[in-house]
Amino acid sequence: MVWTLYGLPMVHPHSTLVVTINGTGTAIEIAYIILFLIYSDPQKRLRVLLLVLVEFIFVSILTILVLTLAHTHKERSMIVGIVCFAFNVMMYASPLTVMKLVIYTKSVEYMPFFLSFASFANGLAWTAYALIRFDPFIAVPNAVGALFSIAQLLLYATFYRSTKRQIAARKLSKGVILDMSEVVVAADQEYSKKEVGSAGPHDDGSSATA
Incomplete structure (x- = not known):
C-alpha cells in the first residue's frame, strides 16, 4: 500500500x-x-x-x-x-528465520525454490528500473532484497540433495512402520483363529442315569 x-x-x-x-x-x-x-x-x-x-x-x-x-x-x-x-x-528480510531453519535442519522443505527465485527476479527488476532514473528509495532496498534472495538460492543449491535424502529416509521409515503394523495385525488375527479352534464344540459332561 x-x-x-x-x-x-x-x-x-x-x-x-x-x-x-x-x-x-x-x-x-x-x-x-x-x-x-x-x-x-x-x-x-x-x-x-x-x-x-x-x-x-x-x-x-x-x-x-x-x-x-x-x-x-x-x-x-x-x-x-x-x-x-x-x-x-x-x-x-523476513525469510531470514527460514534460512536459519534451513541451515539448522539441512533441509529446504520450508523454503520453496520458486518463491526464492521470484523474490530474486523481483528485486533485480526493480533495481534495474530504479537505476534508469536513479531512485534510491527503490534501488537500495530491492538490491538488498536481491542479495537476500541470492543467499536463499545458494542455500537451496547447498542443501537440495540432503533434503532429498531426508525425505527418502522418512518415506522408508514410514513404510517400515506400516509393514510392522500389518505384521502385528496379522499375528493377532492368527492368534484369534487358534483360540477359536482350540475351544471348539464340547459337551458339558452330564449324562442321563436311570
Whole structure:
C-alpha cells in the first residue's frame, strides 16, 4: 500500500509503473486476505482483521500528514520513500528465520525454490528500473532484497540433495512402520483363529442315569 502511495502523481510524479504495479499487487493481496478471512477460524480471523486495520490506519494517517504538511514533491517523496524503504527491507528480510531453519535442519522443505527465485527476479527488476532514473528509495532496498534472495538460492543449491535424502529416509521409515503394523495385525488375527479352534464344540459332561 505504501508503494502505491509513493507512486501517486501528487507524491512522486512520473511513476506510472510504480503505482499501477503496486496497485495491482495490493488488489491481489486484498483478495488473498478476503479468502483467508472466509475460511479461517474465528481467532485467526480476528488477529488478521486487527493487523489489516492497523495497517489501514497507518497508511491513512501517513497520507493525510504527507499531503497536508509536506508541500513539495521532493519532501513528499522523501517521507514516503523512507517508509517504503523500511517496509521493503523488512519484507525481504523476513525469510531470514527460514534460512536459519534451513541451515539448522539441512533441509529446504520450508523454503520453496520458486518463491526464492521470484523474490530474486523481483528485486533485480526493480533495481534495474530504479537505476534508469536513479531512485534510491527503490534501488537500495530491492538490491538488498536481491542479495537476500541470492543467499536463499545458494542455500537451496547447498542443501537440495540432503533434503532429498531426508525425505527418502522418512518415506522408508514410514513404510517400515506400516509393514510392522500389518505384521502385528496379522499375528493377532492368527492368534484369534487358534483360540477359536482350540475351544471348539464340547459337551458339558452330564449324562442321563436311570
